[in-house]
Amino acid sequence: MSVTEEPAETPLVGQSVITLDTLSISQIRDLLHKAAYIDANRKRVAHTCDGRVLATLFYEPSTRTRLSFETAMLRLGGQVIGFAGAQLASVSKGESIADTLKTVSNYVDVVAIRHPKEGAALVASRAASVPVINAGDGGHMHPTQTLADLATLQSRFGRVTDLTIGLCGDLTFGRTVHSLIETLCRFGNVRFVLISPDELKTPRYVIDRIKATPSCSYVEVKDLVSVIGDLDVLYMTRVQQERFFNEDDYLRLRDTYILDEDKLSKAKPSMAVLHPLPRINEIAVEVDADPRAAYFEQVKNGMLMRMALESSVVGDQLPGYEPLDPKEVQA
Amino acid sequence: MSVTEEPAETPLVGQSVITLDTLSISQIRDLLHKAAYIDANRKRVAHTCDGRVLATLFYEPSTRTRLSFETAMLRLGGQVIGFAGAQLASVSKGESIADTLKTVSNYVDVVAIRHPKEGAALVASRAASVPVINAGDGGHMHPTQTLADLATLQSRFGRVTDLTIGLCGDLTFGRTVHSLIETLCRFGNVRFVLISPDELKTPRYVIDRIKATPSCSYVEVKDLVSVIGDLDVLYMTRVQQERFFNEDDYLRLRDTYILDEDKLSKAKPSMAVLHPLPRINEIAVEVDADPRAAYFEQVKNGMLMRMALESSVVGDQLPGYEPLDPKEVQA
Amino acid sequence: MSVTEEPAETPLVGQSVITLDTLSISQIRDLLHKAAYIDANRKRVAHTCDGRVLATLFYEPSTRTRLSFETAMLRLGGQVIGFAGAQLASVSKGESIADTLKTVSNYVDVVAIRHPKEGAALVASRAASVPVINAGDGGHMHPTQTLADLATLQSRFGRVTDLTIGLCGDLTFGRTVHSLIETLCRFGNVRFVLISPDELKTPRYVIDRIKATPSCSYVEVKDLVSVIGDLDVLYMTRVQQERFFNEDDYLRLRDTYILDEDKLSKAKPSMAVLHPLPRINEIAVEVDADPRAAYFEQVKNGMLMRMALESSVVGDQLPGYEPLDPKEVQA
Missing domain, CATH: 3.40.50.1370 (Aspartate/ornithine carbamoyltransferase)
Known part of the structure; x- marks a missing residue:
């Protein structure tokens, strides 16, 4: 299509x-x-x-x-x-x-x-x-995962548009992220903040999809902390070791993209944290008790x-x- | 008994x-x-x-x-x-x-x-x-398979007797075929056409069962095409490679017993094709659309x-x- | 607690x-x-x-x-x-x-x-x-196993107290036995007859539990036949070969603790035989027909x-x- x-x-x-x-x-x-x-x-x-x-x-x-x-x-x-x-x-x-x-x-x-x-x-x-x-x-x-994501935006914000949505981690291989971006582009009026290391950037065809949508925009950044304060939604993904050439790169990058209470303290009180689950360690367990944690709601949705x-x-x-x-x- | x-x-x-x-x-x-x-x-x-x-x-x-x-x-x-x-x-x-x-x-x-x-x-x-x-x-x-077979005859013909029934392929090891023949002999009035290579003929005790039933008869043939025009029912079975001593025999025989639209064109318009499923390649997929194909009905039955x-x-x-x-x- | x-x-x-x-x-x-x-x-x-x-x-x-x-x-x-x-x-x-x-x-x-x-x-x-x-x-x-055991006593005797309960076989590793003893001590008024080889005696902490319960008592014996006539309940357990140092010990002991009709003939007519199942050979199949056999009732319970x-x-x-x-x- x-x-x-x-x-x-x-x-x-x-x-x-x-x-x-x-x-x-x-x-x-x-x-x-x-x-x-x-x-x-x-x-x-x-x-x-x-x-x-x-x-x-x-x-x-x-x-x-x-x-x-x-x-x-x-x-x-x-x-x-x-x-x-x-x-x-x-x-x-x-x-x-x-x-x-x-x-x-x-x-x-x-x-x-x-x-x-x-x-x-x-x-x-x-x-x-x-x-x-x-x-x-x-x-x-995996269309029903994207439906679950949309339903979580809808239940948290009453809408799936007019949002600044950060997507963080492995943006190259994470199919749920690509599907969500493409679907949100159909709804329109979304600002995407694409947060990943150079090794795991968003593929060209997904970027092109955003560019072809006049009401949507995007930025690509490497640092979660520097942008977290701007986000309405933070969509976390797994960073899998097998995506890297060597373990050093993996270990260095992994921690940069782990969400904990410290990083979360810089976010808006109304921000929603999503994750397709299962998580390994991308989100510290301490975050579960934060009202911004929406990933188990996502399961219900x-x-x-x-x-x-x-x-x-x-x-x-x-x-x-x-x-x-x-x-x-x-x- | x-x-x-x-x-x-x-x-x-x-x-x-x-x-x-x-x-x-x-x-x-x-x-x-x-x-x-x-x-x-x-x-x-x-x-x-x-x-x-x-x-x-x-x-x-x-x-x-x-x-x-x-x-x-x-x-x-x-x-x-x-x-x-x-x-x-x-x-x-x-x-x-x-x-x-x-x-x-x-x-x-x-x-x-x-x-x-x-x-x-x-x-x-x-x-x-x-x-x-x-x-x-x-x-x-496997008695419920035979019940499914009988129900398919019943729903196609309104009866399970007064039929010419061809059984084709591996008649030596196919237990569903033996059970069907024995049960049909109890009902009586069936003409069996046993179609198989010499390596895979119907066992003696099954033949004896037919012989002991005055109202039933049988013929044994090797060639499907030569008899297909006489049949009310064609019951296909899998021919498994492991039944043969060498691959050449298997390959030579296998194709003889594959039902396709070409062979089917010589059959009666009212003939019903049965198969206990799963099929490998004994019935070409093109046959599925033919109204004579009854094997998915058999699943329902x-x-x-x-x-x-x-x-x-x-x-x-x-x-x-x-x-x-x-x-x-x-x- | x-x-x-x-x-x-x-x-x-x-x-x-x-x-x-x-x-x-x-x-x-x-x-x-x-x-x-x-x-x-x-x-x-x-x-x-x-x-x-x-x-x-x-x-x-x-x-x-x-x-x-x-x-x-x-x-x-x-x-x-x-x-x-x-x-x-x-x-x-x-x-x-x-x-x-x-x-x-x-x-x-x-x-x-x-x-x-x-x-x-x-x-x-x-x-x-x-x-x-x-x-x-x-x-x-495994708390629901113990609940099944108690329900079987209740349905056979109308009570779980005022009973002489023999526990037979592997009393060292059988967790169901320990849990049952501890729970019965809470109800009180039970006489325990602990029947096992020296290698598979009841652990100290379980014995201590009985000792700490004034209304309960226990004896430890090696021979099933000598005590079977005193029992209201005989709780059989598996004796697993891997618990023994050598096969000879296993084979010698195993048979001592197999319940058969011969041993059962010395028991009260009202005795109930329990077993957590699955059994290997601790209870001869001939016992199943005896009205004292309660182990399939135990499944229902x-x-x-x-x-x-x-x-x-x-x-x-x-x-x-x-x-x-x-x-x-x-x-």
């Missing part, structure tokens, strides 16, 4: 979600609105998906993501089948992903798939006769967005839910 | 199903009838097994079969516990299958067991105080038959279901 | 259960009372936990325990998510137990955790914002106590349940 082209408005029911590019801005806004409604009406929505079954097909383990998808369906009244990593052997036996999806389409109403190969989720969605949600395929895409998404693609209405006024959506 | 002896009529409730030999023809007909009823009344039967729990004890992984058993119980309103392959270690710790079944009998209403050893399911059923369904034990038996079986052995009535008229059953 | 100090009376709702020491005697009595009520009112309690979700976080596999916790929640109308052993890899990725629990607290209402390291369950309970139940951590504690515990810590009332009269509890 080109930078300026938005997907046609189609109802979400029956739709697979492989990348966020195929969701329109108003569909994403509606999902954010639904997530907030679900959070405020847990009991009322608890039978929305009665009789539905979700399959979690995890060709590589990702327990956190799997449990989030599964809880989402269970909290809506539905049921779950599936496999994860270690049980994979049986599925393989040489069977193609397409055949597995054609089989599982007979069992369930919606599939969440995780696969180490880029493009696997798309192949799956073409073979399936039920909606397929990409729960991560290779280095490519991920579950809520998956509830919104799962109920939407299977076509179940949340009882009592009123869609956003289209005018408000466009506004 | 001898060839001519049929099991006594007993209600299916409380009964374990280790082989199809212990089900009477009228019990199997009733299961077929139930499966069709379930398919037409998905919502109405969705609470048939409320409060029930199924255990899937899979001592070897078989994800497809496990997911089918689990979905069947969930679609009836019940719940599922269990383990599969990789989690096995904990169960072993030297515990006997009998002790595991005595334990699990305290938790659940019905068990589906898969085990690499022949006879394991029978041992399990003797120890358990709840019904046990064999989900495959060694090379021995497997789930429906497991729904019929699970609800029957735990003794839960399908709401609104009327059993077959016994006269009709005998007819 | 010192020997004489009892925990303060607090409601069980919201409480983690890491060791039985934090449960008061009257709380344990109430759980026993609830378990009996649940057993007699299976249908009536089947929706007690509707809408609840349990997480089973099993960092080491223990299928029996996991299935018991899961069945307990399902039988109360709740749902289950989790992982077990083999799927662990994904969780690790360097993430701390604390972070995993903070994450999972967003998904579920109660957690059952099993971990190979002592103290892991306590760490988990401190990080979680929902109740955590210890399903076994290292050699340390374990599930019932977990139902009592799970519903209590999440704060769901069992419909129709009347708590024990406090006077009766104190009596």
Whole structure:
């Protein structure tokens, strides 16, 4: 999809979600609105998906993501089948992903798939006769993580725009960061502060995406402390040792990008700290108790967005839910 | 059980199903009838097994079969516990299958067991105080696969008799083929066309079973194309390389038994293609779109038959279901 | 906790259960009372936990325990998510137990955790914002096994006191035996008969616990047959070969402590045989049919106590349940 082209408005029911590019801005806004409604009406929505079954097909383990998808369906009244990593052997036996999806389409109403190969989720969605949600395929895409990030901005600030957003750490390989930047560019009106060592700078195509968005801007810096006071949001990422040529570089840089109470003391009281988790040591445990820490809220928001998404693609209405006024959506 | 002896009529409730030999023809007909009823009344039967729990004890992984058993119980309103392959270690710790079944009998209403050893399911059923369904034990038996096959004939032709049924590929080691032939002989009035290379012919005891059935007949041939025009049903099987002494023989023969649109063009428009799945390359993907392709329907029918079986052995009535008229059953 | 100090009376709702020491005697009595009520009112309690979700976080596999916790929640109308052993890899990725629990607290209402390291369950309970139940951590504690043992005494004798209880086999390393003795000392009025080879005697701190309880007494013996006639309860344990310096010692001793019908013929008709399971060969299979065999009842009682515990810590009332009269509890 080109930078300026938005997907046609189609109802979400029956739709697979492989990348966020195929969701329109108003569909994403509606999902954010639904997530907030679900959070405020847990009991009322608890039978929305009665009789539905979700399959979690995890060709590589990702327990956190799997449990989030599964809880989402269970909290809506539905049921779950599936496999994860270690049980994979049986599925393989040489069977193609397409055949597995054609089989599982007979069992369930919606599939969440995780696969180490880029493009696997798309192949799956073409073979399936039920909606397929990409729960991560290779280095490519992980759309529900980005939805969780957006929902956390929305719940903290009441908006996902008009924010100064710092992204810190490994900006080269962190796919969640790229996906978030690209999606925020579609919403517009975001100032990005890209904080990384030279070895881990933001790739050219992501920078180009920001440049092509008149309402967005960016700066690239190396020093977290010098900019932390300007930020509304600080999105932390893991800096993995294997990205470096030698251990000295890794150790020197690692600590520069660790968020602790000392660095946090220079930030705005309203700043929100996000992290896709799991963290290793990028955020000191002492930060957890700070009201600015939003990364465990992000986990909750991920579950809520998956509830919104799962109920939407299977076509179940949340009882009592009123869609956003289209005018408000466009506004 | 001898060839001519049929099991006594007993209600299916409380009964374990280790082989199809212990089900009477009228019990199997009733299961077929139930499966069709379930398919037409998905919502109405969705609470048939409320409060029930199924255990899937899979001592070897078989994800497809496990997911089918689990979905069947969930679609009836019940719940599922269990383990599969990789989690096995904990169960072993030297515990006997009998002790595991005595334990699990305290938790659940019905068990589906898969085990690499022949006879394991029978041992399990003797120890358990709840019904046990064999989900495959060694090379021995896999009764619910045969039920899925029968249900596919029933839904395509309205009957499982008066058919010319070709079985193609590995007829020596394919247990599903043997079980299907033996069960169809009990129903009678089937013409079998056994299509295989010399290396993979039907075993003597299966041939003897057909010979002992006056209303059935068979021919053995090597060439699929020459007979495909006569068939009502073509049951394809995997030809596994490890069955051959050398790779040349394997490669030469393999392609002879691959079903593609070209071979299919010589078949009746009403022919049904079955396959127990997973397929490797015995059926070209182009065939999937042909209305004669019935192998993914077979997956659905497997789930429906497991729904019929699970609800029957735990003794839960399908709401609104009327059993077959016994006269009709005998007819 | 010192020997004489009892925990303060607090409601069980919201409480983690890491060791039985934090449960008061009257709380344990109430759980026993609830378990009996649940057993007699299976249908009536089947929706007690509707809408609840349990997480089973099993960092080491223990299928029996996991299935018991899961069945307990399902039988109360709740749902289950989790992982077990083999799927662990994904969780690790360097993430701390604390972070995993903070994450999972967003998904579920109660957690059952099993971990190979002592103290892991306590760490988990401190990080979680929902109740955590210890399903076994290292050699340390496994409180729900002891609750299953107590429930079996209660259901067989109508009491857990005024009994002569033999404990037989490996009394050095068997943590279930130590936990049972310590808990029974809190109830008081128990005569312990400690039956083991010299190599596997009861540790000093456990003996001291009995000595510090005026209403309890003990004897240590080597020979099962000589004392079996005095026992109300015989608690058997596994004697593991790796506890011995050489195989000869193991083989000589092992058979001494195997319970068979011959030895059992010298016991009271009302004696109850318990075993934490799985058994290897400590109890001959022929004993299973003897009405004194209570070890599979113990499995059922374990599930019932977990139902009592799970519903209590999440704060769901069992419909129709009347708590024990406090006077009766104190009596």
